[in-house]
Amino acid sequence: MDKPDLSTSPRAIWRLTWPQLVMMYVMAVMTLTPVWTAGRFGADVQAGLGMANQCTLFLSVICLAITSGATAAVSQSLGALKITRANYYITTTLGLSLALGLVMGILGWFFSGHILELMQIHEDIRPVAETIWRIFMVGLPFQYMYTASGVIFRATRRVIPPLIVASLVTVFHALVCFGTSFGLFGLPQWGYLGIAWATVAAQIFGSSINLFILYRDGYLRRGHIPPLVWLKKGLPYLLKVAIPAGFASLVWQSGYLVLFILVASVPNECVAALAGLTAGLRIEGFIFMPAMAFNMSASVLVGNCLGAGNEKEARRVCLSLLRTAVLVMSLMALVIWPFREEISQAFSTDAATQGYIVSYLFYNLLSTPFSVASTVLGGVMVGAGATHYNLMVFGGSFWGLRLPLGYLLGHVLWGNANGIFLAMLISQVLQTLVMLGVFFRAGWTKHTMRAHMQHKKQA
Secondary structure, eight states, X not given: OOOOOOOOSHHHHHHHHHHHHHHHHHHHHHHHHHHHHHHHHOHXXXXXXXXXXXXXXXXXXXXXXXXXXXXHHHHHHHHTTOHHHHHHHHHHHHHHHHHHHHHHHHHHHHTHHHHHHHTTOOTTTHHHHHHHHHHHHHHHHHHHHHHHHHHHHHHTTOOHHHHHHHHHHHHHHHHHHHHHHHTOTTOOOOTTHHHHHHHHHHHHHHHHHHHHHHHHTTSSOGXXXXXXXXXXHHHHHHXXXXXXXXXXXHHHHHHHHHHHHHHHTOSSOHHHHXXXXXXXXXXXXXXXXXXXXXXXXXXXXXXXXXHTTOHHHHHHHHHHHHHHHHHHHHHHHHHHGGGHHHHHHHHOSOHXXXXXXXXXXXXXXXXXXXXXHHHHHHHHHHHHTOHHHHHHHHHHHIIIIIHHHHHIIIIIISOSTHHHHHXXXXXXXXXXXXXXXXXXXXXGGGOSHHHHHHHHHHO
């Protein structure tokens, strides 16, 4: 590994952020492709795909936990110019991701019936959801590896290679998805099953290319496999960051599972509401991808600054990214606002589903400044190794406010999913206000690897 680029100038920040911004949109196209394709087969397939996707995200929390720990550990190691330590963390992250992906994929396959039963999925869509889920479990180890290798690229500020790979994967995925779903390009016609198998094929394709590039560029070498002596010293910090991050992801994804259940069981138009939520989440994800680019840049830059012991610069970078992200994304929401109905029509042919897509966008576009701010601040806490704040704030707002209020408004007072969408807006506002309080008042800069090592020496 060459000497890392640790600059925090505006030019360096932009050089780190813009490829990730473009990559987020490229990946968003990939996530929208199956939703659009499922919409051609009807609301039941679209809703079943949404439930299977959400369950898969639930299993992905372990991978997200490990990669959060890797982001903090690798970026801080590079900031401190500890290149060997960074290489050890890279190979450890990839090894753990592969092993855990295999375990979770096998368990998810064998317990698919029990998992979907817990979801209380409507009997009209359960066969579709279970079939898609089982196929997704085949690709879970490759999903873990694709995610982990992408994080390694970002943590080392090598953002162009994953952008190129993501572009290739998106084109490959679209061709396979459309081809196998509708029998195009000489491919067999598998119907909605083609949507699921295209996702697995894309994960295999992407993870293989990423690992090849990492090997070619010298990141995966036998000498980078950490000895047991080092693992005893280095692994605890990765786990210290990863465990709260994992619980935060678990709380968040389990909250969304419950949110899906709330929408799927509203007294009126439950199938259309669930299809609307599925499409709405994908559309929202596409619109707000730049926020995730700022989130990832924040985690890497903060990790570099705090690894070098420069707390003041870490705070300055945070505020700069926060202002820029909120301004850019709020302007984007204003541009999109008048076209909510046209967007809904592009993602569903069902009138009731279109209505719920419009409703979802109404409340979530209003929450743009708050959603973006909390997203960026979440990245700040990851880079600092202070992921327990994300667990407390995000988990508390979701389970303490969003779900109870969603049930009250959606099931008791309004009787439809619109009440749940309003609860999402209210909880997002509160969550952001609390995260701002953490940023300005709490000691989030005191949870770095440097502080962890000093504490162990004193102990």
